[in-house]
Amino acid sequence: MLFGGRRSEDDTVVEMLASAIRRDISFGVLRPDQKLKITDLRQSYGGSNHSMRETLRILSSEGVVEATNQRGFRVTSATEDDLRDILLVRLEVEKLGLKRSLERGDVAWESRVIAALHAVSRADGQVQDNPDDVTALQWDEACRDLSMALISSSGSPRLSTMAAQFYGQSRRFRLALLREGRIDFAARAVRRAQLQDAVIARDETRALGVLEDDIGADLGA
Template sequence: MELVGSSAKTLATKAADVLRASILGGADAPGTRLGIDELKRRLGMGASPLREALNLLVAEGLVQRIDQRGFRVARADRAELADLIRTRCLIEGAALRAAIAGGDLAWEERIVVALHRVSRLPRSLSSAHYAPNPDWDEAHQAFHLALISACGAATLLDICKTLHQRATRFRNLSNAVGWRERDVASEHAALAKAALERRPDEAVHLLEAHYQRTGTVLDGGIEAGAG
């Protein structure tokens, strides 16, 4: 018998969290079919919360619905990456300007704390090759959301969080080509400094350059993976 109400909602949230982590970490590759029967065995829950979880991930852009055939992990190609980077620059640039204009002391403290945390964590769990570090991914997202947290629009923050998660998936799928050569910590520090010193034009420029540089690296990873 299927669970209904709040119990099903809780199971759907749990299922979405598990599947999201698997997709973001690259364990579920782009295009992988997400069949309900297989997921029932894998996650040990009924069809209703699983369908709700998959629909949540469809809304986040991590899963695609395949007409009457079910669901699959969303594609990850160069055109989607280019669109994602441009979208992030447009949306988060506007959010950052609003946050700088309206940010208070608590906003400044959030940025400082988030910057300290992400700078203290290794991007890779291995020094020999790139191995995604979930703690760094989480701290990285927290830093970028802290920057725009005073924009005054909760819906906008939700959109930016979803976009960041999609970018994280690209990063982990690309095997982070060139990750050793790039000084991400310095990029973060410069961005935080410009925001905290209330220099919106410079801060937005640095944010856009940061994302465009990320896009170039990830595009290289997609090309290498296709070869």
């Protein structure tokens, strides 16, 4: 009991630091390949040496930060090759998850997917009306929730963990397209309707095809 509160407090600090740094990486405040020095990060975000190192360890496990030969950390690169590789893995993982969910999912799964589709539609409208950073992150979270809902009946927690990891790695690219006005929201709405119909009909070929088109379009591929 004596140490439980301290561990909980430390976890909360690390979670807040990770959220702030993750956000700034997503919006390009911390640039690809930028060195991340503990001292500089503490001046900008607060925290202790220990909490900042733990934060960077967590972000490194997510793939948005990487260690540099035991000499420190840097923001992961964001080249066209990186985008293609992330796209490749996201497609394979999420298509496998959706395929398994279509086979195993019940009515409750369908309801989760439909609710997530509705939330994305509403977020699309909100981010177009007010494209500030807060709304953009809310929009991206709605998109993430849909991706997770689609594979939530796969029966594989590890598959879901991988999907979440690579979704997170793709966030920078998607938010950059949003800032540049390169998201086709009308086409997104059409794909969402097609995806809902395919899920309800358990049409695997159509559902996987729409998912592939959707991930590719949202990453500018």
